[in-house]
Amino acid sequence: SIATSASSETNAEQLPIEQHARSVLRETFLRCLLSMTNKKVQFLMHERVKVEATFGASDIDVLNFQVSDLHTPIGVQKEALIRCQDVISFTCDS
Amino acid sequence: MQCDWPLLGPLQWMRYVNKQVKVKAGKDEERRGWLLTVDPVSASLVLVDFKEDGGASVQVVxxxxxxxxxxxxxxxxxxxxxxxxxxxxxxxxxxxx
Incomplete structure (x- = not known):
């Protein structure tokens, strides 16, 4: 994942402002993920592969998504982990 | 705008929040939406599209x-x-x- 501070040139005065921005962004992101729990999502993966699943959770580093009822071309996987590196985007209607 | 999006940092990402943006990701895929937030850990963008019936669709890139x-x-x-x-x-x- 990404370095905790954007660059070495971040000076001491700017750090609290940057950290504040970081926390606001992260909180909104987590609330958004939370709102997707148990909802149907469509994942768009590389090579235009589209799969559907019920969203569960993400780990803190956003490296994996836990999903249920993953509809793959060879059948439905009851529970699965999707590597985030394999995902381009995912959509959820609420 | 740039290709090193993950390296921009929170202060730069903040400038995009609450704006309608066009995002290019993956093979000639293009999407539009209101930018709700950017995850500072993975640099993922959250785009929201409001629908006429009052609902919203959320897209995470x-x-x-x-x-x-x-x-x-x-x-x-x-x-x-x-x-x-x-x-x-x-x-x-x-x-x-």
Whole structure:
């Protein structure tokens, strides 16, 4: 994942402002993920592969998504982990 | 705008929040939406699209796949309000003082 501070040139005065921005962004992101729990999502993966699943959770580093009822071309996987590196985007209607 | 989106940092990402953006990610895939937030850990963007029936569709574009982000327009006050209150649970205030 990404370095905790954007660059070495971040000076001491700017750090609290940057950290504040970081926390606001992260909180909104987590609330958004939370709102997707148990909802149907469509994942768009590389090579235009589209799969559907019920969203569960993400780990803190956003490296994996836990999903249920993953509809793959060879059948439905009851529970699965999707590597985030394999995902381009995912959509959820609420 | 740039291809090193994940390296921009929170202060730069903040400039895109509450704006309508066009994001290029993956093979000639292009998407538009109101930028709700950027995850500072993965640089993933959260785009919201409001539908006519009052619902919203949320699209998360993974930071590693982002190639280009372009601002189309700023949100008016009503859209900003709607955007920022979309995921707040009714009785919880944001932690921000």
């Amino acid at each position: 993974m930071g590693h796949a982002v190639e280009e982000v372009e601002v189309l327009q700023e949100a008016d006050e009503e859209t900003t309000q709607r955007l920022q209150s979309s995921f707040l649970p009714a009785k919880t205030r944001r932690l921000d003082p």
